[in-house]
Structures are given as structure tokens and as C-alpha cells.
Amino acid sequence: MDTLPGLKLYQLQYLIAVAEQGSLRQAAQRLGVSASAVSKGLKELEDAAGTPLFERQASGYQPSAAGRLLLTRARTITAEMHAAMRELNDRQAGAITLLSIGVTPWIIHSILPAALERFSSLRPDVRLRIQESLGTDYKALRDGEVDIAIGLSPAAELATEFVVRPLFSYAQAVSCRVDHPCANVRTLEGLTGQGWILAHAIEQYGPPFRDFFLANFAERSDGSWPATLHFTRSAMAAVHLIEHSDLLTILPWPLVEAMRDRYHITAIPLRDDITERQTSFITRRNTVCNGALGQFVDVMMAAIQEAAEKRDGQWLRVARTVDLIRR
Numbered sequence: 001m002d003t004l005p006g007l008k009l010y011q012l013q014y015l016i017a018v019a020e021q022g023s024l025r026q027a028a029q030r031l032g033v034s035a036s037a038v039s040k041g042l043k044e045l046e047d048a049a050g051t052p053l054f055e056r057q058a059s060g061y062q063p064s065a066a067g068r069l070l071l072t073r074a075r076t077i078t079a080e081m082h083a084a085m086r087e088l089n090d091r092q093a094g095a096i097t098l099l100s101i102g103v104t105p106w107i108i109h110s111i112l113p114a115a116l117e118r119f120s121s122l123r124p125d126v127r128l129r130i131q132e133s134l135g136t137d138y139k140a141l142r143d144g145e146v147d148i149a150i151g152l153s154p155a156a157e158l159a160t161e162f163v164v165r166p167l168f169s170y171a172q173a174v175s176c177r178v179d180h181p182c183a184n185v186r187t188l189e190g191l192t193g194q195g196w197i198l199a200h201a202i203e204q205y206g207p208p209f210r211d212f213f214l215a216n217f218a219e220r221s222d223g224s225w226p227a228t229l230h231f232t233r234s235a236m237a238a239v240h241l242i243e244h245s246d247l248l249t250i251l252p253w254p255l256v257e258a259m260r261d262r263y264h265i266t267a268i269p270l271r272d273d274i275t276e277r278q279t280s281f282i283t284r285r286n287t288v289c290n291g292a293l294g295q296f297v298d299v300m301m302a303a304i305q306e307a308a309e310k311r312d313g314q315w316l317r318v319a320r321t322v323d324l325i326r327r
Contacts, residue, residue, distance in 0.1 A: 022060030079144030102133030105235035106255035115303035135200030173267035195228030253321035
């Protein structure tokens with residue numbers, strides 16, 4: 001069967017909500033409908049698919065293999081529908097088009113200003129909504145709240161939901177204030193017992209950082225904790241906090257270079273083998289990059305190329321810490 005007969009958008013919304021909440025009742029509360037309506041909608045969807053979409057476990061409703069497959073597509077469909085309705089409403093109202101982008105902080109502080117100026121001249125009718133892109137889960141992109149992200153390549157298990165276009169590879173650095181007692185430590189293990197402020201979940205860091213945090217920030221048998229660990233959803237908050245405290249954080253090397261002139265921070269010269277990360281363009285699968293979105297991508301690519309050819313100023317320091325992935 002090529003299609004699901006009688007497929008309704010609300011059925012896909014029920015599927016997504018139950019998968020995320022693990023409960024019919026909580027999914028219904030989030031959507032503002034009755035639990036019986038959610039149950040009925042899922043039953044209709046399972047009948048159309050010809051297979052169960054959820055398994056009832058002790059932890060709640062968990063998607064079956066078929067449910068996980070449909071869930072990926074459902075998120076794409078609902079996100080694109082929301083984006084389409086928003087664009088139609090803007091057009092009918094004669095309103096300014098809104099383009100929502102998530103951008104990794106080091107791009108914000110290096111390449112984005114030139115790209116933003118050029119894009120504003122090209123499309124004065126488009127209003128950009130810019131937010132920091134941190135971590136690798138991309139829930140806002142998946143749910144349609146963001147149209148495109150420029151950030152860390154997503155986790156492997158999310159690869160089927162997105163189209164990823166790598167731009168740069170770079171290393172990460174443990175960062176602190178310039179006069180921190182640990183500023184000259186040479187190994188990650190030598191930082192055991194220090195306090196940290198992190199910008200995304202431990203699981204989203206690559207080795208050796210992930211292993212270090214999992215090993216050092218577990219509750220002890222006596223109920224105590226070995227050191228301080230905080231989280232923030234802002235890289236700039238992390239930068240400010242390490243400048244004015246003994247906390248440590250992990251930053252992309254290019255962000256450290258971009259911040260040196262304005263903040264009294266430095267990178268600790270660790271000798272550990274640290275896995276490189278990638279900054280990429282990320283869109284939902286099946287997103288068509290035309291109109292304002294396509295023009296924004298073109299402008300960003302032009303700004304990246306121009307930055308790569310510069311030989312002076314702040315960008316030269318930043319460029320030494322990244323490798324441009326040419327395709």
C-alpha cells in the first residue's frame with residue numbers, strides 16, 4: 001500500500017504527543033483534547049497502517065518499530081504544515097515574512113554579521129528570528145519552530161529526520177578565566193574536582209569529555225556529589241560565568257578566539273586526544289530550500305567563502321582553528 005487511506009493531520013499530532021509524553025492522558029492534556037479522542041485517533045491510525053504503532057511498557061507508551069518509522073515522517077509533515085500556514089497567513093495579511101534560524105555561537109560572533117547585513121539588503125521584507133543553536137537534538141527544528149540550523153551535526157539516531165550539509169570541522173577547548181588556578185593543567189584528569197558550567201547535555205559531548213563527566217559527576221555512595229555541575233542554554237552566559245568565577249566550560253576553539261578581545265578567558269592547553277566536531281547546515285528532510293530560505297543559505301555560503309579568503313583581523317585567528325569542508 002503506497003498511502004495511508006484517510007490519514008488526518010490530527011492523528012499525526014496524537015502520534016507525536018503520545019511518543020513524547022509516554023501517556024495518553026498527558027498527551028491529551030498537552031493538546032487540549034480528551035484522552036478518549038487521542039485513543040480513538042491512534043486506533044484509526046493503527047488500523048490504516050495495519051500494524052501496532054505503540055507498545056505498552058512499564059515506563060509508558062513506547063513507539064514500536066513501525067511507530068518510530070512513522071513518527072519521523074509525522075514530525076516532518078506537521079512541521080512543514082505549520083511553516084506553510086505561517087507563510088500563507090503572512091502573505092494574506094501583507095505581513096513581513098518571518099524566517100527562524102538557529103545559529104551556533106561561534107558563527108554568530110564571526111560570520112553572521114556580514115551575512116545578516118547582505119541578506120537584509122537583499123530581502124528587506126524578511127524578518128529573521130535568531131536563536132543560539134546548542135547541542136545536537138534539534139527539537140525546535142524538528143517541531144517547526146526553527147526553519148534552518150547552523151550548528152553541530154545531529155546525533156546519528158536523528159540522521160533520518162534531517163538533511164545535513166557539513167561546513168567546518170573544529171576542536172573543542174576547556175575554557176576558564178585567564179588567571180584560573182588550572183589555566184596551565186595539561187590533562188583532563190587533572191581537572192577532576194573542579195566546578196563546571198555546560199551549554200548542553202553530557203551525552204551530546206564527544207570523547208573524552210562525555211566519559212570524563214559520566215565518570216566524575218555521579219552521586220557517591222554516601223549521597224554527596226564530587227563537584228559542582230551546572231547547565232545553561234546560552235554559550236554567552238557560560239562565557240560570562242567562567243570569566244567571573246572558578247567554573248570551567250567547554251567551548252568551540254573558534255568561539256574562544258572570537259571572544260579573546262572582549263573577555264578575559266583562555267583555553268586550557270590539554271594534551272588529551274579530543275574528537276573534532278562539525279558545524280553544518282541542518283534542515284528537516286524534504287524541506288525545499290527556495291525563496292527566503294534558499295537566499296539566506298546562498299548569502300551565508302558567500303559570507304563563508306569571503307571569510308575563508310581573509311588574511312587579517314579577528315577572522316584570521318578564528319580561521320586558524322577551523323577547517324572549511326569544501327564540497
